[in-house]
Amino acid sequence: MIRRTALKPPSPAALLRWYDAHARDMPWRMKGGKRPNPYHELLSEFMLQQTQVATVIPYFHAFTKRWPTLMALAKASLDDVRHAWSGLGYYRRAKFLHQCVKAVVERHGGKIPQDEEALRALPGIGPYTAAAIAAIAFDKKAVVVDGNVERVMARVFAVEEKLPAAKKKLHELASSILPKNRFGDYAQAVMELGAMMCTPKNPQCTKCPWQNNCAAFAKGMAQAYPRKATKKVTPQKYSTAFITLNKKGEVLLRRRDEKGMLGGLWEFPGTPWETAKPSASALKRHAPVKLRWQTGKKPVSHVFSHFKLETALRIGHSAAAFFPDTKHNGEYRWMKWKDLSTLALPTLTLRIADAAKEYLEAKS
Ligand code: SF4
Structure with a gap:
């Protein structure tokens, strides 16, 4: 009542x-x-x-x-x-x-x-x-x-x-x-x-x-008011995104699975989002190709509704426009930086792209 x-x-x-x-x-x-x-x-x-x-x-x-x-x-x-x-x-x-x-x-x-x-x-x-x-x-x-x-x-x-x-x-x-x-x-x-x-x-x-x-x-x-139950601490997750460039100045993108968060949207290939920073073996396993990877300056932090994500950047130059796994060709795409805006990109991917471009410009 x-x-x-x-x-x-x-x-x-x-x-x-x-x-x-x-x-x-x-x-x-x-x-x-x-x-x-x-x-x-x-x-x-x-x-x-x-x-x-x-x-x-x-x-x-x-x-x-x-x-x-x-x-x-x-x-x-x-x-x-x-x-x-x-x-x-x-x-x-x-x-x-x-x-x-x-x-x-x-x-x-x-x-x-x-x-x-x-x-x-x-x-x-x-x-x-x-x-x-x-x-x-x-x-x-x-x-x-x-x-x-x-x-x-x-x-x-x-x-x-x-x-x-x-x-x-x-x-x-x-x-x-x-x-x-x-x-x-x-x-x-x-x-x-x-x-x-x-x-x-x-x-x-x-x-x-x-x-x-x-x-x-x-x-x-x-x-x-309103009275509120004590807030739970927002979990922190970590990942690494691989910015893979080829000789034509294109960058490799991967389409996320339709099911799950950001389903069907494009991202840079990377490690799964987990509560611990990716180990050396996880980095090796999830890298799209074996390259000499350079580490980006600082990670990109992004807040989702129920967790925070910190994404480190690895940047590598490949001699060819390969595809990581022939079974999944349809899920990968090489794109010019300037054409990224033609794809459905979540804010996280856009922010990683900005951080990667900043890094590459500072190096050039
Ligand atoms: S409804 Fe909100 S704004 Fe209006 S008097 Fe009450 S507390 Fe103040």
């Missing part, structure tokens, strides 16, 4: 007034009671997962210019979609987006379904995204809860239970204060409040439309 403080419950009307006056402009957002193009809403939801609005905007423009409709995106090749996604991170989203729009065409004749259940049955769409699309694109009554909304609810109701165990309770609280109409605007308004005002650090309580209804503010403890 949900326990309330003596404060009055927060007013959706007050929040909507604040939203109407202060909501940020976003290329996929419509204001004044208008609903956005459902394709734009779906696309933006895929792009915004784990990613800031400012980072997403140029990608959103590029995608909608190149693929103005859902049908057009469904007809694109996965490689083209991945390539356009390069640099946005969390690359499985590109594959899921492509699968999702294809499924919308196959199952729903190209029209994005309006109800949460049908949306949740599409590839790459979880409960949050289904609720967000139903509410924002179609003004359906749906409980839309992302990290911002969780923080706002935890503070307004001063929820003592710790995250992540508190998720269910925070969802119930969000559901308990839904308005009677304007579901899409309200969903965006709570998220906007969390993003702009009820921020993790230094919330601007004095300007907040829910200040008089907020239990955390009343206690003078806004920043102490």
Whole structure:
């Protein structure tokens, strides 16, 4: 059962007034009671997962210019979609987006379904995204809860239970204060409040439309919520990437397996990502060819959602454009540096490429 403080419950009307006056402009957002193009809403939801609005905007423009409709995106090749996604991170989203729009065409004749259940049955769409699309694109009554909304609810109701165990309770609280109409605007308004005002650090309580209804503010403890379980230490992993150059000035790339992290994207051949630095025998085993390898200046550090990776560089010059294993010819490719941008490269590969180029320029 949900326990309330003596404060009055927060007013959706007050929040909507604040939203109407202060909501940020976003290329996929419509204001004044208008609903956005459902394709734009779906696309933006895929792009915004784990990613800031400012980072997403140029990608959103590029995608909608190149693929103005859902049908057009469904007809694109996965490689083209991945390539356009390069640099946005969390690359499985590109594959899921492509699968999702294809499924919308196959199952729903190209029209994005309006109800949460049908949306949740599409590839790459979880409960949050289904609720967000139903509410924002179609003004359906749906409980839309992302990290911002969780923080706002935890503070307004001063929820003592710790995250992540508190998720269910925070969802119930969000559901308990839904308005009677304007579901899409309200969903965006709570998220906007969390993003702009009820921020993790230094919330601007004095300007907040829910200040008089907020239990955390009343206690003078806004920043102490949400309560969180002690964070686990992020594991550290290590690898070595081999930058193999041939006489034509090309560099050897390998395509990652479709299954697993960064599936289907291109990388420099290297050792597996492991918790210990690769041993001399592992380096020998995973080098694409026997060469005199030079060691790059400093490793490239990259943070993934659940571990950190430190990649050392080995750079070698080969006399020929060989392929490491004839069985896997299709998975390797020699490329000019300047042509790397034509491939779907994850940020990690781009950063390793930059470090390698810097090293080679300093040597030349
Ligand atoms: S009063 Fe402060 S803590 Fe409470 S919802 Fe508003 S910004 Fe967040």
